[in-house]
Amino acid sequence: MITLRPSNERGHAYHGWLNSYHTFSFANYYDPDHMGFRALRVINEDWVKPGRGFGTHPHNDMEIITYMLGGAVAHKDTMGNETVIRAGEVQAMTAGTGIAHSEINPSREEDLHLMQIWILPEAAGLTPNYDQINVSSEEKRGTWRKVAGRNPGAGAVHINQDVDLYATVLSEGDRLSYELRAGRYAWVQVVSGKLSLNGVSLEAGDGAAISDESLLDVQAHSDTEVLLFDLA
Template identity: 60%
Template structure:
């Protein structure tokens, strides 16, 4: 069964400096049918205006992944990390017992476009930690590249949850396939382009919950980028 979550059905908040679309309930947007999917709690598609950003704020007991699509995002936190996140970078922050951080667009002229992803961890009160790794476009081109996993294999970032997160950049006409093991479910998020998932069309911003399926074929109708969450 594939349940389509259309882009235009997402929650939306425009704060002027921040334009954000919420796949699942978040902040003032509430939809009881979309509180998350298994351990996946948040997928926010954010655009932050130049020289603006999120001031210092707290998190705890959440795995937070930042995936930048365009522009750059400056990160600072209370455990001593400071970095710039750019396209190809994957940042993972385990909030654990508590962390303060800020996210700021350092450009004076260019907005930043990113996905912010929250995953509920399988343990509470973990020590706060941070990882950032780069995955080149060549690694993801026409291939499902593992970028986050519970065991950090294949040089992916480590998350405290039974999830395998893949990214791919597909040329028009190319496809990738994914076999689901028994008991696992998938959330697919289209970042850019138009794809056909088995026999269902998805466009940029669309997501899909995939339950009781064993085989997925994802074919790009136009140049596309997407994230695939394989969840236990």
């Protein structure tokens, strides 16, 4: 079964410096029918104006992934990490027992464009952790490139939950399949472009909850970037 979450039905918040779309309930946007899917709790697509961003604020008991799409973000946290994350990079934080961090667009000219993803952890009170990787478009082209997981292997960030996150970049006409093991679920989020998923049409910003399917068939109808969450 594939349940579509259309882009134009997402929650929306505009603060001048921040333009944000919420796939699931977040902050002042509350929809009891869209509180998350399995362990997936937040998918926010954010555009942040130059020189602006999120000042120091706390988190706990959450796995937080930042998937960079454009521009850069200057990150600083109470674990002692201070770095710049650029387009094509993926950041993960285990908030665990508690962290505070800031995320600021350091550019004077370019908007920051990112997707922030929150995943519920497998346990409360974990030790905070930070991870960051670079994944080129070529590494994602035509294949499911794992970028995060509980057992990530080389070249992916670690999260404390039974979730694997994959990304792919497809050209128009490309076709890519993914086999779901028995008892597993999936969420597909279209970052850009147009595609069909088992015959269901999706466009940029659309998401889809998937259950009781054994094979996912993705066909790109334009140049396309896609995230795939394989969930317990």
